[in-house]
Amino acid sequence: MSAWEDYLSEYLEEILIEAEPLQQRVKELGQQLSADYAGKNLLLICILKGGVPFLTDLMRQITIPHEIDFLAVSSYDRGARASGGVVRILKDLDEPIEGRHVLIVEDIIDSGNTLNYITRLLNERHPASIKICTLLDKVERREVEIPVDYVGFPIEDRYVFGYGLDLDEKFRNLPFVGIAKT
Ligand code: IMP
Ligand code: MG
Numbered sequence: 618m619s620a621w622e623d624y625l626s627e628y629l630e631e632i633l634i635e636a637e638p639l640q641q642r643v644k645e646l647g648q649q650l651s652a653d654y655a656g657k658n659l660l661l662i663c664i665l666k667g668g669v670p671f672l673t674d675l676m677r678q679i680t681i682p683h684e685i686d687f688l689a690v691s692s693y694d695r696g697a698r699a700s701g702g703v704v705r706i707l708k709d710l711d712e713p714i715e716g717r718h719v720l721i722v723e724d725i726i727d728s729g730n731t732l733n734y735i736t737r738l739l740n741e742r743h744p745a746s747i748k749i750c751t752l753l754d755k756v757e758r759r760e761v762e763i764p765v766d767y768v769g770f771p772i773e774d775r776y777v778f779g780y781g782l783d784l785d786e787k788f789r790n791l792p793f794v795g796i797a798k799t
Pocket of ligand 2: 724725
């Protein structure tokens with residue numbers, strides 16, 4: 618075992634989605650998006666930081682012209698979530714989105730509070746359309762109903778990391794999604 622694998626095994630319970638099926642699903646999503654948004658002025662909005670690996674792989678599987686932009690919001694602790702999930706913008710988009718076909722690219726949807734806030738915020742800027750593409754969806758954890766248009770993998774309620782998702786800010790670089798040891 619390499620030192621890296623040795624180190625990782627302290628935190629990794631098991632691999633949930635291996636790199637190969639993950640890349641295969643990203644490719645399928647890219648093909649679907651290329652068909653669905655053909656002839657449209659597509660703008661991918663990546664939610665920092667977790668959405669980065671997904672965005673960079675997904676955009677390379679999209680075969681129609683498109684642009685990208687980045688949005689960073691604060692996460693909130695459980696106390697804040699219980700009192701209504703206040704989310705704050707840390708880094709706003711560079712460009713206006715009025716009249717644009719917006720696709721939000723996110724790593725995971727849990728309660729739905731973050732994306733509920735983001736879609737409400739972006740809708741006020743009058744995009745032509747706004748849809749959501751998430752790699753992972755913890756369906757049973759949902760607290761607010763939000764329409765999720767593209768899902769990589771529905772998953773059960775376990776803490777996962779890798780491929781953008783962090784464990785105390787680390788391991789976003791892993792090419793697979795793993796379940797954390799508890
Ligand atoms: P929501 O507002 O509850 O939907 O939270 C979504 C955010 O929580 C995601 O963008 C992640 O940053 C974080 N999150 C939720 N579940 C996990 C997980 O299993 N691993 C890592 N981050 C997670
Ligand atoms: Mg996130």
